[in-house]
Amino acid sequence: MTAAMERTDEQQRRTIAEFVRDRAAALDRGETDTRIDLARIGELGLLTAGLDGGELREMVAVIEDIAAESLAVGFSLWAQRMALEYIDRAPAALRAKFRDDLGTGRRVGVTAMAAALKHLAGLGDLSLVAERTDDGLEVSGPIHWASNVFDDALIVFPARGEDGSGVVAAVRADTPGIRINPRPDLLALGATASTSLTFDRVHVPDDQIVTHDLRSFCGTIRPTFLLLQTSFCVGISRTALDESGSRITGLGAQFADEYRALQKRYGNLRDRLHEYADAPASVEPADLLRLRLDGSLVAVDATRLESTLRGGAGYASASATNRRFREAAFLPIQSPSEGQLRWELSQYE
Known part of the structure; x- marks a missing residue:
């Protein structure tokens, strides 16, 4: 990447960070949702950062900068980009049908692939069952959790065949037979349209099947x-x-050692993230799992420290400190959860 291109990318990231920052409180209050943010990210050309012959670290930088202003938007952006990653690996006809709309933010993408990663780790069966028809699949069952579940979204999901084989397919959320269940009230992430769904004999034509080789496909996309x-x-x-660093004075000086230790953990985490993003396919699976686990632990500890140092002001629900504390509470339970990550890592010991 040339120096001029790097400056352009940095300016675009600053532009979207300011946009997200200005909307973060309204998102937290439930006055809007993340579709507006995703569309703006798409307008700036950032949804496809690093996708067409580029490096994954370009997208790492985009998500990092956006999540610094709103984890809700960073999380929705991750889901959007993963849906795009799946479609980018699909047969040409399916790519042509949906890739541009996902890459520009004109259509929101739903990733329901966490269940497949859990299944392939040996931690449960796929809940969606696919039966062959003359021209595709008929799919039934629940999706227990997904995000970006808006009425016009594209859902990319795994399903198991009657013979035990696994497939990945894509279907619009307004397809007959799909029921979007009422969204639960969530801490800080209500704007991400996260909920469960039920498929009842949903028809998926052959040209919307991403792959018939679930295991190989998941192995390819899991590092990303x-x-x-x-x-x-x-x-x-x-x-x-x-925020914490500006408060390590007065009474806050009592937390200086904890702050310095967290800064060291954070620096190590970020260094590994960007190193691994330079060559994702070459990173050992255990290192990826450990990185993801460390990421959630550092985020929870950092937001707790910020809340402690802010005191009563951070306890006010309208404060950005309080929002970050609530946002980070989701990370240990997001799939792969802390329990799953610890279990998978134990298999390498």
């Missing part, structure tokens, strides 16, 4: 999946630590 998740952990940690 985990690295981009770590990106939004790094983003929110950065802001929380910046």
Whole structure:
């Protein structure tokens, strides 16, 4: 990448960071949702950063900067980009049908692939079942959790065949037979349209099947999946630590050692993230899992420290400190959850 291109990318990231910052409080209050942010990210050409012959670290930087202002937007952006990653690896006809709309933000993407990664780790069966028809698949069952579930979204999902084989397919959320369940009230992430769905004999034509080889496909996308998740952990940690650093005086000096230790953990985390993003396919699976686990732990600890140092002001629900504290509370339970990550890492010991 040339110096001029790097400056352009940095300016675009600053532009979208300011846009997201100005909207973060309204998102948190439930007055708007992340579709507007995704569309603006698409307008700036950042949804496809590093996708067409570029490097993943370009997208890592985008998600990191956005999550520094709003984890809700960073999380929705991760889901959007993963849906785009899946479609980018699909057969040409399916790419032509949906890739541009996802890459520009004209259509929102839903990733429901976490269930496949959990299944392939040996931690449960796929909940969606696909039966062959003359011209495609008929799919039934639940999706227990997904985000960006808007009425006009594109859902990319895994399903198991009657013979135990696994497929990945894509379908619009307004396809007959899909029921979007009422959204639960969430801490700080209500604007991400996260909820469950039910498929009842949903027809998926052959030209909307991404792959018939679930295991190989998941092996290809998993490094990107985990690295981009770590990106939004790094983003929110950065802001929380910046805020904390300005308060290590007076009574705050009692937390100076904890702050310095967290800064060291954060620096190590960020260095590994960007190193791994230079060559994702070459990173050992255990290193990716450990990175993702460390990301959630650092984010939780950093936002807790910020909240402690802000005191009563941080306890007010309308404060950015309080919002970050609530946003980070999601990270240990997001799939892959802290429990799953610890279990998978134990298999390498």
